[in-house]
Each structure stands twice: as C-alpha cells, then as structure tokens.
Amino acid sequence: MTFDQIAWLPLCAGVTIAGLVLSFLAFRRRGAAAGMRVAAWALLPVAAYLTGALQALWTIGATVVGFVTSLIFNPVVWSGVAVTGLAVVLFVVSGFMRGRKLRLARGDKPGKSAEAPTAPQQRPVTGQKAGPAAGQPAGKPAVAAAKKNNDDDFSDIEDILKRRGIS
Structure with a gap:
C-alpha cells in the first residue's frame, strides 16, 4: 500500500x-x-x-521497515554483521596486546601491575606521639585516643587508614 x-x-x-x-x-x-x-x-x-x-514520516517508516526486513531475511547482510563482529574482536585483542607490549617496554614484569605496591608503606604521622596519649592508661592503644579526640563521623575510617599507612 x-x-x-x-x-x-x-x-x-x-x-x-x-x-x-x-x-x-x-x-x-x-x-x-x-x-x-x-x-x-x-x-x-x-x-x-x-x-x-x-x-x-510515511517515507521514513517505510524505509526503516524495508531495512529491517532486508536485514532479517538476507544471509548476505548477516555475513556482513559477522565480519563486523570479527573486526571488533580483532580491534579489542590488538589493544590488549599493545598494552602488554608497552608495559614490557617500560620494564614491568609480566603479570604484575606497576601501580600496585607489594607492601604498604608505613609513614610516620606528624604531630602525634609514639607512646600513649596524655591521660590514657598505657594498656590502651593510641587509636582509642584519636577516636576520643575526633568528633566527626569519619574518625573510624581515618583510624583504619592510618593503621594501614594511608594518609
């Protein structure tokens, strides 16, 4: 029609x-x-x-319907879709291979990332004493004193980060 x-x-x-x-x-x-x-x-x-x-709008709709029906029922079009998929896979694989080659050229060992340190670095926190806080018994850790002094909601998180050596 x-x-x-x-x-x-x-x-x-x-x-x-x-x-x-x-x-x-x-x-x-x-x-x-x-x-x-x-x-x-x-x-x-x-x-x-x-x-x-x-x-x-009629012309646009008829064109879209014609395209979709030719896509679904035409094996040549499906082979074109398969070739497009193969091209995408080759592109992604070559990107991974190129990244590996660049990491090896920088001198990184294969299998390990350059960004991940092997052990956490312990840095001394400035402004804190090494021993127990003033007015605190020697048996309690310094973390409890820091928690007592900090009134904000993130004091627990800050304490964990300090214990891990992350400032």
Whole structure:
C-alpha cells in the first residue's frame, strides 16, 4: 500500500476529534493543565497532514521497515554483521596486546601491575606521639585516643587508614 492510496485527511481529522473529546474529559477530571496537554497531542495528526510532514514520516517508516526486513531475511547482510563482529574482536585483542607490549617496554614484569605496591608503606604521622596519649592508661592503644579526640563521623575510617599507612 502506498501513501497515496490512503485517505489521510479523514483519518487525521478522526484521530484529532477523538483526541479533543479525550482532552475535554481530562480537563473535567484532572484539571486544565491535563486537558491542554491532551489537546496539544490531539492536534498533531492534523498538523502533520497540513504541513506535509505526514508523507515524510510515511517515507521514513517505510524505509526503516524495508531495512529491517532486508536485514532479517538476507544471509548476505548477516555475513556482513559477522565480519563486523570479527573486526571488533580483532580491534579489542590488538589493544590488549599493545598494552602488554608497552608495559614490557617500560620494564614491568609480566603479570604484575606497576601501580600496585607489594607492601604498604608505613609513614610516620606528624604531630602525634609514639607512646600513649596524655591521660590514657598505657594498656590502651593510641587509636582509642584519636577516636576520643575526633568528633566527626569519619574518625573510624581515618583510624583504619592510618593503621594501614594511608594518609
């Protein structure tokens, strides 16, 4: 069926009239804003017919449907999709191989990342005593004193990070 075989003006007018009836019902039940919104949607079919946009939409829809049906039922197109997939796989694999080659050229050992240290570095925290805090018994760790002095919500996290040597 072609575009010219369909009586578009009566079809668009009927859809618009039905939409305007629904907009009146929406106006009465849900208010003016809802009614105006439905009326705006209802006027679009007649506007598309009068501006010629309906024929453009028909052409776009027919082209998309033709493309999809030729894609689904054509084995040559499926072989093109398979070749595209192979190209993507080759591209990704070559990226991994190139990254490995660059790491080896920098002198890194294979299998280990240059960013991950082997052991955490313990750095002394400035401004703190090595021994127990003032007014604290010698048996309790210094972490309890730091927790007691910090009133914010992140003091527990800060203590854990300090114990791990992360400042």
